Amino acid sequence: MPKLTLDYSLRWDYIQPFREKYNNLSFFDPNGLNPGAVTSNGTQLKGRLAFAGNGFGAASYGAPYPEVRFKKGFAPRLGFAYTVNEKTVVRAGYGIYFGQAFYPGWSGGMSQDGFNKNLTLNETSLGSLKVPALYLASGISPDQVGPTENISSSADNGQTPSLYRPLDGNRRPYSSQWNLTIERQLPQSFTTTISYVGTQGTHLPSSLSPINVLNPNNTAITALGSDLAVNYNSPNGPATFAAHGVGVPYVNWAAQMTGCAPTLAQALLPYPQFCGTLQGLNEQHGTSSYHSLQIGVNRRAKNGLFFLGSFTYSKLLTNASVSTQSTNSVGTGNSGAFSPFNYTSRDYALAPDNVPITVQISIVYDLPFGHNKRFINQGGIVNVLAGGWQISPLYHYEYGTPLWFTSSACPTNVQVPQFRQSCIPGILPGQNPYLHGRNGFNPHTDGRFLNPAAFETNFSQFGATGTGSAVANLYGSAFQDTDIAFTKNTKIRERINFKFMANFFNAFNNHYFVSQGNGPALPFVTDVAASGNSFGTWNGTVSSPRTIQFAGRIEF
Numbered sequence: 150m151p152k153l154t155l156d157y158s159l160r161w162d163y164i165q166p167f168r169e170k171y172n173n174l175s176f177f178d179p180n181g182l183n184p185g186a187v188t189s190n191g192t193q194l195k196g197r198l199a200f201a202g203n204g205f206g207a208a209s210y211g212a213p214y215p216e217v218r219f220k221k222g223f224a225p226r227l228g229f230a231y232t233v234n235e236k237t238v239v240r241a242g243y244g245i246y247f248g249q250a251f252y253p254g255w256s257g258g259m260s261q262d263g264f265n266k267n268l269t270l271n272e273t274s275l276g277s278l279k280v281p282a283l284y285l286a287s288g289i290s291p292d293q294v295g296p297t298e299n300i301s302s303s304a305d306n307g308q309t310p311s312l313y314r315p316l317d318g319n320r321r322p323y324s325s326q327w328n329l330t331i332e333r334q335l336p337q338s339f340t341t342t343i344s345y346v347g348t349q350g351t352h353l354p355s356s357l358s359p360i361n362v363l364n365p366n367n368t369a370i371t372a373l374g375s376d377l378a379v380n381y382n383s384p385n386g387p388a389t390f391a392a393h394g395v396g397v398p399y400v401n402w403a404a405q406m407t408g409c410a411p412t413l414a415q416a417l418l419p420y421p422q423f424c425g426t427l428q429g430l431n432e433q434h435g436t437s438s439y440h441s442l443q444i445g446v447n448r449r450a451k452n453g454l455f456f457l458g459s460f461t462y463s464k465l466l467t468n469a470s471v472s473t474q475s476t477n478s479v480g481t482g483n484s485g486a487f488s489p490f491n492y493t494s495r496d497y498a499l500a501p502d503n504v505p506i507t508v509q510i511s512i513v514y515d516l517p518f519g520h521n522k523r524f525i526n527q528g529g530i531v532n533v534l535a536g537g538w539q540i541s542p543l544y545h546y547e548y549g550t551p552l553w554f555t556s557s558a559c560p561t562n563v564q565v566p567q568f569r570q571s572c573i574p575g576i577l578p579g580q581n582p583y584l585h586g587r588n589g590f591n592p593h594t595d596g597r598f599l600n601p602a603a604f605e606t607n608f609s610q611f612g613a614t615g616t617g618s619a620v621a622n623l624y625g626s627a628f629q630d631t632d633i634a635f636t637k638n639t640k641i642r643e644r645i646n647f648k649f650m651a652n653f654f655n656a657f658n659n660h661y662f663v664s665q666g667n668g669p670a671l672p673f674v675t676d677v678a679a680s681g682n683s684f685g686t687w688n689g690t691v692s693s694p695r696t697i698q699f700a701g702r703i704e705f
Contacts, residue, residue: 172202185303435469543556599685
């Protein structure tokens, strides 16, 4: 028998970008010229609505989708197992694993801008009566509908384009994974494993790189201060623009901007003819890094007892979105809180669902009662009542999940959303952020869990966005849970068995300040500008109460 076993392989992954079969698809083209956004000297601005394929004249994109196809999805795999002796085995492996091409949302990346028209019909007044907008028997008249299509590169001007699929959106996300494990047989039917497991995520779905935003590091822009929010159509609008040497981006711009205000900030954007930040639908610019020590102890079933225990010590850092469909301006830190011009200094932080220490203990024990057992070794009705019982306790412990902090009183974000950055407060030195310890908070006697004096709170100065990381190195309270299952097997005949189960989830009905089943939600108010001076107080979120479940089934 060889001591060394070696496995190796190479996989190639390719997924074509999503397309519509008949090219009835439109999308934002960042490089195409816009015939509806022409400067006074006759120059067309870049950025237009493009239509898939070649069948739509000058508005055609010339390809069925905007993405450049990614054909370098090579994924090598390598692993080995080495038998040191009859009781010890060493295993290790490395591999690259590609994820799917992802297009979040119900549309699946298929925009119909220019193909479909939204029609709004309203009832009218006739004296004290109301005249219906239409009668179902008559339907909608051609005069009410007008043209049903607007195949024009300028169709979205003044609005927010429904979809932006980045040119590199087909660059597949992948993870590099490696591990080293030592397995050892121990006395009394026990075995143990000690493992180091690491993962590096690359090109992960993210919300880091919108392309229609202002640069907060450009002092020529930030020097304009609150004037960035001045509307050109306001009484002092033209004078404010002129005072700062800013002209309208193109002819008829102010009148065309119906989807958002034609402010000074809007005029300075890379694509002033469009509202919104133009966040890539299938952007994949995120990264992550995971390292862990994993220890397991296992006792195979013997004398009616099975035992499995595990301990994990880990750390997960990331700047990828918590949700691949998330573009939140506040909350969960990583998505939409930092400008793409300077996010790298603060956005790469602990993952909101990072749990540094996890312990799990599982036991299955056949109770020694009944026929052929140690106690009450009888048949008949005594065995029917006392025999066949099994108890299975399961204990789970988590150290806690990290907290993240925001400030809703953020003039930089409120006045000038074109910066696309929010206020993320930092923790002040020399202050204890916990008022009663990490696990000592009592909602009946303690007003707050967090100390307001330990956090940045003043963001009144325009341009200040705090010093905090997307997710703080500060953890909430720990979580413990004990589930217990009782199982009774009763033989009716040789091949027929009745199984009764009683399951007690959170058997001791303990409650902890965590949110289970809702992702990394927080049980405390972490907005330093929250109304009513409520920062640091409990918001009522708590772990699930005890649940009891009974079931029975016949097995044959």
